[in-house]
Amino acid sequence: MIKIAILGYGTIGSGVVEVLNTNRESIAKRAGDEIEVKYILDLRDFPGDPMEDKVIHDYNVIAEDPEVQVVVEAMGGVEPAYTFVKRALLAGKNVTTSNKALVAKHGAELIAIAKEQNINFLFEASVGGGIPIIRPLNSSLTADEIEEITGILNGTTNYMLSKMTFEGLEFDDVLKDAQSRGYAEADPTADVEGYDACRKIAILTALVCGQQVDFEDIYTEGISSITADDIKYANAMGRVIKLLATSKKTEEGYCAMVAPFMLSQQHPLYSVNDVFNAIFVHGNVLGDAMFYGSGAGKLPTASAVVADIVDIAKHLHKNILISWSSGKLNLVDSKKAENRFFVRTTEAKERVKSVFGEVEFVEAPDVAGEIGFITGIMTEEAFEEKAEALKNIKQRIRVV
Numbered sequence: 586m587i588k589i590a591i592l593g594y595g596t597i598g599s600g601v602v603e604v605l606n607t608n609r610e611s612i613a614k615r616a617g618d619e620i621e622v623k624y625i626l627d628l629r630d631f632p633g634d635p636m637e638d639k640v641i642h643d644y645n646v647i648a649e650d651p652e653v654q655v656v657v658e659a660m661g662g663v664e665p666a667y668t669f670v671k672r673a674l675l676a677g678k679n680v681t682t683s684n685k686a687l688v689a690k691h692g693a694e695l696i697a698i699a700k701e702q703n704i705n706f707l708f709e710a711s712v713g714g715g716i717p718i719i720r721p722l723n724s725s726l727t728a729d730e731i732e733e734i735t736g737i738l739n740g741t742t743n744y745m746l747s748k749m750t751f752e753g754l755e756f757d758d759v760l761k762d763a764q765s766r767g768y769a770e771a772d773p774t775a776d777v778e779g780y781d782a783c784r785k786i787a788i789l790t791a792l793v794c795g796q797q798v799d800f801e802d803i804y805t806e807g808i809s810s811i812t813a814d815d816i817k818y819a820n821a822m823g824r825v826i827k828l829l830a831t832s833k834k835t836e837e838g839y840c841a842m843v844a845p846f847m848l849s850q851q852h853p854l855y856s857v858n859d860v861f862n863a864i865f866v867h868g869n870v871l872g873d874a875m876f877y878g879s880g881a882g883k884l885p886t887a888s889a890v891v892a893d894i895v896d897i898a899k900h901l902h903k904n905i906l907i908s909w910s911s912g913k914l915n916l917v918d919s920k921k922a923e924n925r926f927f928v929r930t931t932e933a934k935e936r937v938k939s940v941f942g943e944v945e946f947v948e949a950p951d952v953a954g955e956i957g958f959i960t961g962i963m964t965e966e967a968f969e970e971k972a973e974a975l976k977n978i979k980q981r982i983r984v985v
């Protein structure tokens with residue numbers, strides 16, 4: 586019997602209990618042993634819940650119980666998750682977490698402690714919800730130099746943008762709906778401003794390059810400025826707007842960014858809608874690969890956490906090597922990134938041409954008193970200079 590403790594009985598923690606109950610027999614077969622929840626740590630009580638008698642409020646009980654072999658961290662946020670997880674690892678307890686904020690900030694250190702202790706710190710659910718991506722990057726795509734990793738990594742914003750696209754709704758109307766479905770973070774600013782996707786691409790980039798990537802270094806824009814009129818232009822061009830998190834290897838090094846992009850129908854992520862996430866990977870020998878699936882929500886995320894518990898059960902006293910050192914990777918300045926840009930302006934066409942040169946003009950039905958256009962390829966820096974010279978820009982969205 587493998588005894589586990591779950592930290593946090595919210596959406597993910599209760600999902601883990603549900604998955605363990607639903608698939609008890611097959612999970613035991615795959616893990617080679619029964620998995621039993623010994624404790625659930627939460628500030629609240631849960632009268633009437635079938636797990637009521639497992640709920641405790643003091644973390645010391647878990648940290649000091651030698652029977653607990655696996656700690657499942659499902660609290661979210663950096664503290665007290667970091668303190669609890671570090672203490673568990675130092676006490677020789679394996680850990681799995683769904684917490685991207687924790688992994689992005691302290692991943693390198695926690696991985697190193699697990700290695701020293703010959704145990705495991707696993708975090709499959711921290712990126713892409715139920716989609717296997719951490720394990721493939723760490724175990725399957727190891728023959729390659731990964732030259733690009735681009736994903737739709739936030740289910741909430743993808744759900745919102747899909748609703749705006751298919752139902753013509755405005756931003757504010759779709760946010761509440763996403764929250765009520767359990768997709769959003771406790772503070773949905775993390776979703777809509779791109780911070781959640783930023784932490785996730787920092788984790789993926791760290792795994793790909795084997796070094797610490799500080800999420801603060803990644804240029805990040807969210808979707809809160811996207812309007813129903815932007816969607817009308819995208820529709821007119823046969824494009825869709827998606828929040829992409831991308832990391833590309835250039836001659837100078839890795840260049841990472843989170844921002845809304847207008848995607849053409851040929852783009853591999855064009856058809857990824859609703860709460861689904863997808864990650865496109867290009868390796869120098871593999872070529873292209875795509876990972877697609879349920880990117881947020883209780884059971885998909887819990888499925889990935891329980892898969893980590895099974896992996897831990899199969900490697901109880903053996904560290905699974907994860908290449909992610911604490912040495913910091915210096916990212917290429919995002920101002921050097923090259924893109925095309927869709928722009929909405931109230932300036933005249935002639936003036937646009939005199940500043941940007943040859944551009945492609947676009948019209949959207951029911952949008953009057955302005956013009957839209959797509960620039961040629963230019964660096965972010967060059968675009969900002971031209972945009973300043975043009976003035977009166979209502980919107981600009983990168984195009985791919």
Ligand code: HSE
Binds near residue numbers: 713714738739770776
């Ligand atoms: N709020 C996150 C999302 C949850 O919407 O993708 C999964 O990390």
